[in-house]
Amino acid sequence: MKLVLIKPTIGRPEHSLYIDEARMEPLNLGVLAALTPADIDLTMYDDRCEPIPYHLPADLVAMTVETYTARRSYEIADEYRRRGVRVVMGGVHPTFVPEECAAHADSLFIGDAETGWAELIEDAKRGALKPMYKGEPGRPQTGVLTRRDIYEGKGYLPVSLMQYSRGCRFTCEFCAVTKYFDRKHHLRAIDETVREIESQKRKLVFFVDDNIASNREALKDLCRALIPLRINWVSQASLDITTDAEAMKLMADSGCLGHIMGFESITRASVKEARKAPNMGKFDTYETQIRILREHGFQTWAAFTLGYDNDTVDSVRATLDFALKNRFTFAAFNILMPYPNTPFYDKLTEQGRHLYDGKWWLHPQYRFNDAAFVPAQMTPEQLTGVCYEARKEFNRIPSLLWRFSDLKTNMRTIRRMSAFWQFTPVFRREVFKKHGMVFGHFGHK
Template identity: 30%
Template sequence: MSKSLYLINPRPANPSYFGAEAFAHWGYDPAQAIADLATATVAALAPEDWRVTICEEYVEPIDFDVDADFIGITGKVIQGERMIEVADAFRRRGKTVIIGGPHASLSPASVRDHCDVLVIGELEAIAETFFADLENGTWKREYVAEKPDLDASPLPRFELYPNQRTLSGCVQTSRGCPFECEFCDVIQYLGRKQRHKSVEQIIRELDALYDLGFRAVFLADDNFTVYRKRAKNVLAALRDWNAARPDGPVAFHTQVSIDAARDPEIMQLCGEAGLTRVFIGIETPNEESLRETKKRQNVGVDLVSQVQVFLDHGISVTGGMIVGFDHDGPDIFQRQLDFAMSTPIPIFTLGALVAPAATPLYDRMQASGRLVTDGGPEKTIGVWSTNILPTMMTREQLFNGLKWLGNRLYRPANFARRVVAMIERMGPQRGPFRQGYRPHKVRQVEREALGVIRKLIGSGPEERQMWRDVSAALAEKPETGPMVMKAMFSYAQVCCLYEADRYWDPEIAALDAVPGLIPGPTASGESALVTIGG
């Protein structure tokens, strides 16, 4: 007799930079920014005769009365608290609960007592045995999976996903990253040896997403361009595939390291393939901090000029920004702001340095007695928190400096200045967008995203002035319109995040320096900071 599986991607307690809570915040039905690959892949690994349902809690409420034999829950560390809440609620109802995914794999102790079955690692390698055990009622308490060859990864069942409420499709062409960044948990979960899908499989997945109506796709690789020869082959295939699309091309976005800018051929191919946005972990202009955490690929690089290389090829950049490294003193907040305002990067994902479980940084902090563990990883790792005791300032100084930096970065006038810089410095579009963005059938969720932007612009006098500045620059280079709209929606999401966390403070945003910031800890080690309210 066939079984049934209810797969859940839980919504975290608070918004994130990469979410889409802005839809609900501005009065629309909830939506998701990027389709969840984990639930769609697990659904494809289940036996064909199983009844599988996907619940994306970003979009729809969880059905706690669902008629299902098994409940599957996945998620990252920011979803950890909600994962446990959901698991406990189903177990109280007598359901058999399975937990897996990145958070469960890196912090198994935090979820082990909240599930009947724990899966550590990637499911593909053990899927046949795992589902046979479930079907026969002989499941184990815990499964540990090795890192599979990605040829074993099936075509995700995105037809089960709420695509109509999702902005971007998702394809993962590789897993893993060879770099050694001390604070990154990707290499602990997915390994330093990058594994690759075949070009044929990538194209099959893109065909499926295209048929579902997606005209934006996130390439969910941890570092898409790290293996140059392979990346060039994939990009050439994407270029040819995109050029042949009958109903408009697809705009790709992905994650790369800044050293890709040193390879003219790969940059040319990125533009030709339809890559329009990249996320780059810039982290900090403080080279001592980069060396400290082994982010070697960013050392000795003129970051601003390398970012410009992407713009020269018609590609916009989102930057990662971290404060709180061991070599960061109280001056780091002004240094980061000065750096950001010298760039054409509209959006920075700002946060304090954290030590995720199982990383070298976690081990180093634990060995030095500088790890804060109160409440577990779900409580101590977040956008505005850290599980690290800094060395050159107090935690209060770190948090207050972070709040000042965030408010200064996203003061409407400062955001507008960076968007205008992006418009002015953006080179011509390449590949499928060289004649501009060809029209396609606009999906309802895309129309609503524009509605979010309109409501943001009308939300106050500073926002209206921000748009006047941006639209004046846009009138000179209208071909940058789609990139500007994406930046504006991302800004709406930042506003949602800051308001949800009560982080906005106009008085702080107007200050030229962090108020009350006295350099360094006091002799007693206690805070010498005048606390910023709010």
């Protein structure tokens, strides 16, 4: 049986083609490949950087689908199915809105693939696919190493993606992770995580854990195991970890360069509205947390979500000033987005504040980075505009140089300097390329 794995792209700019220069290895497809029995002939296509060769033989197509890539996924699936090829979809979007995806797939996979994928493959071989399979969210990759051979030649950023844990104990209102993992945090065995690092050549690792700081003791155990490996690593961590001096030191000692950290908002009222518990401790507009991060030399990617009921055009501009003042290595000025099956989505439904019929990801008029709901103190256009303005200002060349010249973080060591120049300009370019993108390749239809 010939199995084709596909990572769909989001879409394309209004009048040109699009290649995602910041593309990273699709870990879920490497895991899926590893879980696939050895007698299956498999290939992976990444729609972010190569055309899908529909004409080549395929018996089963398996796609990973997020809300942002749903529209494009349906286009690809429809084309394969028109040619008589069976399609299965899995990932966060099919798990949350199966009824929508079912119209474009022969079979859906709900939840994590570790349990259930082998059964699906067996059924596919016999020509007896069931309409739906369910895998329980749980420990990542028990006994399985990611198949990295499928990434070769695809031009991914030079960083190896892997996972130590899944899920998060917090319940932020906008986050899709809480419902998916039901607030549970699942750990991969440390020796298997170490084996995964040793099984590949790169010395820079991105642990794509939803929140690597969700279980502090487990994080410390990981750091202790990483120290002898002499790698550098980055991940995603909640800000409350700065209150744990031992964890901070262990992270620094084990080669951590920094994290993507959800600051979300610089006003306490909005942090409360977001139910962002890890940011709610002593609220001195993050002065203490940022000081501690800087003392450890962390290169922080600050993530903001903008458009809370307390937010105004001026508060978004103040967020930009805050990000520049603190010279973050990178900052994402994301508009608060209603992802399906989140408490934020349900709140907007109750309040009748959705735009684009509540399905922005399918709407032909919706463009990447547009507000998809009616904010309380701005028009949707104002929110879209001021967030774009913040991205533009933050990414101006003088701002890039100002951020780089921080002796405590980006200029602290040669390794950090090179990490800054290797990644920040690419992310910066993508911000502009992605802005206003049409979803799918035939977005106007």
